Amino acid sequence: MKLIKWPQKTTNSTVSSTQLHKLLNSLSDIVLILDHNHQVDYINACWETMTAIPIEQALRQSFSQFIHPEDRSNWNQLLQNIKQDSKETLWLRLVTANRDIRWCEVRIQPMHSDRIFPLSATLCDITSQVRHDQTRYANHRSLQSLIDRLPVMLYRARNNKSWTMEYLSDGCESLTGYSAEKLLNQSQLCLGSMIHRDDAAYVWDQVQYALQNQTTFDLKYRLFQADGSEIRVQDKGRGLYSDSGMILGVEGIILQATE
Amino acid sequence: MYFKLKNWLGSLEWLFNNNADHSAQKQVFISQDYSSLAFKLACADDISDTLPDILSPVEAQLNSSLSKQNQLSILVLFSNPSTSESTLHHGRSASLPHNLTNTLHHHFTIKKPAETEVLELTINNEAVNLVPVRLFDHEQHTIWLLYLFDQQLANVKQLKWKTTSLQDSLSRGIKAWCQTQSKIRTAIQSERSSYAAELHDSLAQILGYLKLKSAKLDKLCQRPPHQELKSITEDLATYTHCAYHQTRELIVSSRLTLQSDNLSEAVTNSIKEFEHQSAIVFDLDNRLVSENINSKQAMQIIYIIRESLSNIVRHSHATHASIILYIESMETLYVQIEDNGHGIDPVAARTDSFGLQIMHERAERIGAKLQITQRQPQGTQVELTLNIGNKR
Numbered sequence: 245m246k247l248i249k250w251p252q253k254t255t256n257s258t259v260s261s262t263q264l265h266k267l268l269n270s271l272s273d274i275v276l277i278l279d280h281n282h283q284v285d286y287i288n289a290c291w292e293t294m295t296a297i298p299i300e301q302a303l304r305q306s307f308s309q310f311i312h313p314e315d316r317s318n319w320n321q322l323l324q325n326i327k328q329d330s331k332e333t334l335w336l337r338l339v340t341a342n343r344d345i346r347w348c349e350v351r352i353q354p355m356h357s358d359r360i361f362p363l364s365a366t367l368c369d370i371t372s373q374v375r376h377d378q379t380r381y382a383n384h385r386s387l388q389s390l391i392d393r394l395p396v397m398l399y400r401a402r403n404n405k406s407w408t409m410e411y412l413s414d415g416c417e418s419l420t421g422y423s424a425e426k427l428l429n430q431s432q433l434c435l436g437s438m439i440h441r442d443d444a445a446y447v448w449d450q451v452q453y454a455l456q457n458q459t460t461f462d463l464k465y466r467l468f469q470a471d472g473s474e475i476r477v478q479d480k481g482r483g484l485y486s487d488s489g490m491i492l493g494v495e496g497i498i499l500q501a502t503e
Numbered sequence: 504m505y506f507k508l509k510n511w512l513g514s515l516e517w518l519f520n521n522n523a524d525h526s527a528q529k530q531v532f533i534s535q536d537y538s539s540l541a542f543k544l545a546c547a548d549d550i551s552d553t554l555p556d557i558l559s560p561v562e563a564q565l566n567s568s569l570s571k572q573n574q575l576s577i578l579v580l581f582s583n584p585s586t587s588e589s590t591l592h593h594g595r596s597a598s599l600p601h602n603l604t605n606t607l608h609h610h611f612t613i614k615k616p617a618e619t620e621v622l623e624l625t626i627n628n629e630a631v632n633l634v635p636v637r638l639f640d641h642e643q644h645t646i647w648l649l650y651l652f653d654q655q656l657a658n659v660k661q662l663k664w665k666t667t668s669l670q671d672s673l674s675r676g677i678k679a680w681c682q683t684q685s686k687i688r689t690a691i692q693s694e695r696s697s698y699a700a701e702l703h704d705s706l707a708q709i710l711g712y713l714k715l716k717s718a719k720l721d722k723l724c725q726r727p728p729h730q731e732l733k734s735i736t737e738d739l740a741t742y743t744h745c746a747y748h749q750t751r752e753l754i755v756s757s758r759l760t761l762q763s764d765n766l767s768e769a770v771t772n773s774i775k776e777f778e779h780q781s782a783i784v785f786d787l788d789n790r791l792v793s794e795n796i797n798s799k800q801a802m803q804i805i806y807i808i809r810e811s812l813s814n815i816v817r818h819s820h821a822t823h824a825s826i827i828l829y830i831e832s833m834e835t836l837y838v839q840i841e842d843n844g845h846g847i848d849p850v851a852a853r854t855d856s857f858g859l860q861i862m863h864e865r866a867e868r869i870g871a872k873l874q875i876t877q878r879q880p881q882g883t884q885v886e887l888t889l890n891i892g893n894k895r
Contacts, residue, residue, distance in 0.1 A: 312788070312790065313789075313790045313791070313792050314789055314790070337788075339790070343829075345788055375784075378784045378786065379784050379822070379823075381784075382778070382782050382783060382784040382785075383782050385778060385779065385782075386779075386781055386782030387782075389779040389780070
């Protein structure tokens with residue numbers, strides 16, 4: 245058997261260690277190597293930029309000491325579960341020299357295919373993304389809480405005689421006696437089945453009239469609650485249309501009529 | 504049968520050891536009846552008074568059967584790792600080493616030890632031998648019986664044989680006392696909660712109405728022809744406002760006692776609660792690894808945090824709020840609550856300053872320092888610092 249040695253590509257061999265060093269230090273992500281004691285063996289210049297902690301203070305130190313106390317158990321668990329072919333991802337917080345928090349996405353894997361340690365890792369700063377998500381979540385949460393606390397039922401329904409519900413606010417329960425989950429996308433238990441038989445046709449006709457004319461509707465009719473009692477409700481809404489004018493559904497608000 | 508045989512073997516070993524030790528006083532140890540001791544403990548009003556009275560004669564009686572080198576002190580340690588509180592009880596005559604409570608607190612409450620037959624601790628650079636006996640666990644407390652030897656450790660098997668009945672009675676008595684205390688606590692809390700509900704439904708609503716009316720009356724009397732009534736209506740409005748706030752305060756306190764006294768858990772729950780009332784981003788940065796504070800301190804801190812959060816939701820017009828908890832150098836607990844809102848309006852703060860005043864009072868009650876300042880570039884910063892370094 246003859247070993248054939250292919251000539252090496254010159255492009256790789258020309259990258260000197262100085263260039264490699266410069267390359268690593270030019271990156272805007274943290275690159276690091278962890279040894280078998282989970283201590284930092286190497287860390288690039290981005291570490292200092294991101295955390296304001298000098299590189300010398302991080303080298304040969306356990307990396308977990310720079311992680312937010314609440315995230316350390318996740319980090320330790322990740323290190324314990326890491327395998328030779330693992331490529332793990334984790335979101336965690338680094339505590340900077342100024343006591344600030346930097347959210348990071350950590351990607352970690354073994355450097356060699358035949359053993360677990362040392363590990364190589366990159367830490368990408370996702371603080372602005374996390375803050376943006378928090379703001380978006382807070383707005384959504386606030387709106388959702390507002391809608392669910394209102395003593396009315398907001399709905400989006402399909403335009404069929406059952407008025408099959410796609411969305412219902414939590415006010416549904418106090419108005420009808422059924423939870424929103426029970427009524428969503430149901431054909432048997434639906435708003436249509438709760439409307440008084442003598443009012444059902446009137447409701448259908450009035451809504452269809454409003455939909456055809458692309459106007460709003462404001463109706464009063466009788467509704468049977470879950471315990472069989474009859475209440476009078478006011479239903480105010482409008483149609484949902486595509487750009488071409490096709491009717492996609494009905495949206496509105498139902499509340500108990502005062503009279 | 505096994506128990507008797509064990510005792511018999513133990514007594515043989517003891518006799519053998521006593522014969523070997525010629526310097527030891529040869530006394531026949533008579534097993535005592537400690538059942539009255541259990542009864543006394545179970546009925547105790549204040550266990551801190553009763554336990555020393557009980558431990559002193561028992562300690563003297565036990566020491567009379569031991570050699571001079573083996574003299575011991577009997578200690579009972581109430582340890583609560585979840586709130587990091589330790590209470591040490593001992594006989595009235597005991598002269599205990601300085602720093603003993605601190606060392607025991609660190610070993611039994613902070614470190615949560617594995618059970619060992621003999622424990623060697625270093626107190627003031629001197630080795631001290633301790634035989635710890637875990638009596639029982641009650642709610643979050645662990646009750647330890649500790650035999651502390653001044654000089655030489657006695658034969659542990661022999662000691663345990665001699666004190667079986669004592670341990671049993673102490674255990675039964677303290678357990679009964681703990682159970683009674685739990686019942687009393689539950690009864691008080693349920694009574695408080697019903698008072699809170701009543702206050703909320705009746706008094707607070709009436710006071711709320713009076714507050715509005717008295718403020719309106721005061722406003723009317725600022726102009727002629729009622730100006731001569733101004734000083735009376737001003738007082739009326741201020742005191743009604745004060746009464747309203749104090750009632751709200753009582754309601755909040757009664758409700759808080761029913762919740763968790765674990766600071767991290769309570770802060771997380773409070774933030775969740777306030778999150779649903781607004782579109783403000785609440786960022787909790789909790790760096791507490793262990794909570795080295797007691798339940799009274801936790802309760803006041805929770806109240807201060809809740810009051811700050813409520814101010815942020817009601818007055819700040821902020822979009823972001825951050826709550827940071829950390830301990831520096833194992834000594835000082837820092838709680839920082841910041842927002843990016845309008846900041847405290849000095850004029851508005853005067854008319855609605857009861858909340859801030861009560862926050863300061865609560866901080867004072869636990870010896871904490873509270874600072875409420877304008878945050879740069881905008882918003883308010885509430886900073887509470889509490890020294891927890893020398894806590895037992």
